[in-house]
Amino acid sequence: MLNRKLRMLRQRYLKPWIKYLRCSPALKKVVLGVDAGASKTEIAALDLSGSLVGLLSSKPANPSATSVKVACKNVVNGVRKLVNNLKDVEVVALGVGMAGVINEESKEVVRSFVGKSLNMDLSQVHVFEDVLAAHVASFAFGDGIVAVLGTGSCVFGVYKGRNVRFGGWGHLLGDEGSAYRIGNYALREYLKFLEGRDRHSTLHKLLESRLGSRSVSDVLATVYRSKDPKGLVASLAPYVFNAFKEGDALAREIIEGEICLFSEQIVAAAEALGMKCPEVSVVGGVFEGNKELVKSLLIKCLERKFSACELIVRGSLMRASCASALIALKKVLGDAYVSDALISAVVKECSVGT
Amino acid sequence: MLNRKLRMLRQRYLKPWIKYLRCSPALKKVVLGVDAGASKTEIAALDLSGSLVGLLSSKPANPSATSVKVACKNVVNGVRKLVNNLKDVEVVALGVGMAGVINEESKEVVRSFVGKSLNMDLSQVHVFEDVLAAHVASFAFGDGIVAVLGTGSCVFGVYKGRNVRFGGWGHLLGDEGSAYRIGNYALREYLKFLEGRDRHSTLHKLLESRLGSRSVSDVLATVYRSKDPKGLVASLAPYVFNAFKEGDALAREIIEGEICLFSEQIVAAAEALGMKCPEVSVVGGVFEGNKELVKSLLIKCLERKFSACELIVRGSLMRASCASALIALKKVLGDAYVSDALISAVVKECSVGT
Numbered sequence: 001m002l003n004r005k006l007r008m009l010r011q012r013y014l015k016p017w018i019k020y021l022r023c024s025p026a027l028k029k030v031v032l033g034v035d036a037g038a039s040k041t042e043i044a045a046l047d048l049s050g051s052l053v054g055l056l057s058s059k060p061a062n063p064s065a066t067s068v069k070v071a072c073k074n075v076v077n078g079v080r081k082l083v084n085n086l087k088d089v090e091v092v093a094l095g096v097g098m099a100g101v102i103n104e105e106s107k108e109v110v111r112s113f114v115g116k117s118l119n120m121d122l123s124q125v126h127v128f129e130d131v132l133a134a135h136v137a138s139f140a141f142g143d144g145i146v147a148v149l150g151t152g153s154c155v156f157g158v159y160k161g162r163n164v165r166f167g168g169w170g171h172l173l174g175d176e177g178s179a180y181r182i183g184n185y186a187l188r189e190y191l192k193f194l195e196g197r198d199r200h201s202t203l204h205k206l207l208e209s210r211l212g213s214r215s216v217s218d219v220l221a222t223v224y225r226s227k228d229p230k231g232l233v234a235s236l237a238p239y240v241f242n243a244f245k246e247g248d249a250l251a252r253e254i255i256e257g258e259i260c261l262f263s264e265q266i267v268a269a270a271e272a273l274g275m276k277c278p279e280v281s282v283v284g285g286v287f288e289g290n291k292e293l294v295k296s297l298l299i300k301c302l303e304r305k306f307s308a309c310e311l312i313v314r315g316s317l318m319r320a321s322c323a324s325a326l327i328a329l330k331k332v333l334g335d336a337y338v339s340d341a342l343i344s345a346v347v348k349e350c351s352v353g354t
Numbered sequence: 355m356l357n358r359k360l361r362m363l364r365q366r367y368l369k370p371w372i373k374y375l376r377c378s379p380a381l382k383k384v385v386l387g388v389d390a391g392a393s394k395t396e397i398a399a400l401d402l403s404g405s406l407v408g409l410l411s412s413k414p415a416n417p418s419a420t421s422v423k424v425a426c427k428n429v430v431n432g433v434r435k436l437v438n439n440l441k442d443v444e445v446v447a448l449g450v451g452m453a454g455v456i457n458e459e460s461k462e463v464v465r466s467f468v469g470k471s472l473n474m475d476l477s478q479v480h481v482f483e484d485v486l487a488a489h490v491a492s493f494a495f496g497d498g499i500v501a502v503l504g505t506g507s508c509v510f511g512v513y514k515g516r517n518v519r520f521g522g523w524g525h526l527l528g529d530e531g532s533a534y535r536i537g538n539y540a541l542r543e544y545l546k547f548l549e550g551r552d553r554h555s556t557l558h559k560l561l562e563s564r565l566g567s568r569s570v571s572d573v574l575a576t577v578y579r580s581k582d583p584k585g586l587v588a589s590l591a592p593y594v595f596n597a598f599k600e601g602d603a604l605a606r607e608i609i610e611g612e613i614c615l616f617s618e619q620i621v622a623a624a625e626a627l628g629m630k631c632p633e634v635s636v637v638g639g640v641f642e643g644n645k646e647l648v649k650s651l652l653i654k655c656l657e658r659k660f661s662a663c664e665l666i667v668r669g670s671l672m673r674a675s676c677a678s679a680l681i682a683l684k685k686v687l688g689d690a691y692v693s694d695a696l697i698s699a700v701v702k703e704c705s706v707g708t
Contacts, residue, residue: 102571170577172577172587173574191523195520221456
């Protein structure tokens with residue numbers, strides 16, 4: 001019994017250390033983290049003390065926008081490029097945070113493709129949903145609710161060892177508050193205007209300049225014949241925010257409505273987890289482009305439900321790519337390796353904006 | 355001047371007659387009408403007295419569900435099959451009513467493909483939007499508003515020589531009241547239920563039996579990996595109507611909400627045309643499957659706007675395929691040929707349900 005326990009302890013804590021400390025002393029050991037997104041893929045390289053030794057922005061790798069194969073290839077090419085840039089490094093772990101890997105089967109497909117292409121031991125490669133990387137980037141393995149407002153949207157909360165996930169149903173069925181939804185509703189209003197059912201406004205003026213089309217059939221042809229209708233519609237969101245900032249009532253109505261609809265998922269997550277005063281971290285392009293505005297709108301919608309407590313709504317602690325690296329490191333070298341000190345070092349190195 | 359007028363009159367009224375009356379006396383002259391739909395394509399053959407001499411149901415031909423080429427091929431194959439069945443006929447005109455041919459360019463593509471494939475003179479082939487065929491099927495070239503509630507939705511109104519078209523923006527941007535939208539909203543509610551945010555209800559029970567999937571990720575995979583997500587979502591609408599009929603409050607809310615949203619387009623059309631008490635004809639699968647229910651909901655929503663007048667809401671007079679044939683006949687043989695007597699004959703032969 002004691003023997004078994006000792007063996008287990010050795011396997012868990014010592015073996016990985018021995019392996020990585022004794023082999024190839026000339027190579028610097030690094031862990032790589034991937035944030036595979038719909039508009040770009042970011043790859044971070046950390047050394048084992050938590051220093052950011054490399055960062056690379058590569059082609060998009062969202063399997064629902066391209067195909068799984070193309071997404072995997074873009075990840076592999078990005079990783080190869082970064083490793084070549086770094087020279088003389090040994091990759092001890094690779095974490096890939098990717099949208100759309102919603103079940104074990106699809107995670108395994110990506111893991112196998114990426115691992116084999118890079119000649120890595122599959123035990124060193126870990127694939128998970130992008131929302132998990134966003135959560136770690138926000139709470140460093142602690143409790144809290146991450147609210148993703150990018151091209152799509154979803155909510156992922158962790159509290160006292162339990163986790164829940166709400167939304168994330170994609171552009172056809174959900175994505176409240178996302179760039180796609182905000183762009184979509186603005187486009188519907190613009191089409192109404194083109195039909196003569198609405199007055200000219202700042203919102204319509206901005207969409208007209210962006211789309212360059214002035215008839216319903218032109219707009220419909222542009223959207224439905226686009227290779228990426230979802231991306232096209234989402235690309236309109238910044239124009240809606242600009243119209244809002246210029247005082248457009250319609251744009252305000254759309255954005256406020258969407259943020260409040262989205263906040264229902266945060267409320268549902270907090271309730272399901274039994275969090276009385278949730279700490280919420282917001283990530284994604286919709287937030288990045290309009291931090292103060294989105295934060296204040298979200299607080300306004302959430303306060304209705306959490307009137308009796310001090311709500312915290314803030315941004316991320318670190319880049320999602322660095323969080324992906326930390327997740328993989330934890331899996332490969334064990335929980336104990338990813339200490340508070342290491343996390344602090346990574347947060348310092350990888351704070352968003354660096 | 356008089357000479358020119360006589361020549362014009364002869365060209366307009368006599369020439370077509372002479373052409374079709376003198377050649378190939380052994381062949382029976384027919385006009386064909388196509389109603390190219392997302393679920394099937396119906397082709398009708400009328401003789402020149404308005405008798406229905408053939409009717410064929412063929413493969414779907416919606417260019418936005420398949421490709422333009424496949425849609426055209428399915429129309430051509432259907433027409434060939436019907437003409438072979440009929441034997442010894444000469445096609446003097448072919449009318450194709452098709453969704454998605456929203457501009458002259460796309461009409462021309464279909465006209466050219468279909469005409470050339472069938473070895474027809476292009477002047478005998480006429481391509482128009484399905485909504486025009488639906489209008490003629492409803493009002494026999496008279497005034498009124500046709501409300502299409504099928505997989506998609508739109509409104510087309512004609513009054514005192516003017517016409518307007520509202521909606522018809524497709525599943526990404528519009529389609530209020532359509533099977534797609536009703537199915538879509540029901541699916542969102544079902545996903546909420548699967549997330550544990552809603553109680554079990556008749557609607558959820560029916561969707562569960564239809565989809566056979568019991569987790570959010572299963573449902574999302576089913577929808578997004580489907581070859582035809584739009585058709586899949588639209589196919590759920592009948593289950594929502596059944597839940598409504600069984601007293602489900604959620605299903606009632608979805609359907610009432612959608613029909614009322616859709617009615618705004620009818621109101622907009624009536625206002626734009628200056629119709630005080632519009633006559634509305636409803637067509638499409640959502641209506642066909644639930645005539646009395648949809649009619650009464652629509653009247654309830656419209657009455658708010660037209661409280662001072664007698665609203666008429668009814669179904670179609672004839673099959674859209676026969677209306678397509680009449681439109682083509684009018685183009686080829688002239689307005690005068692399509693007399694009230696001929697229309698009456700066609701209505702009698704082609705009433706829906708025969």
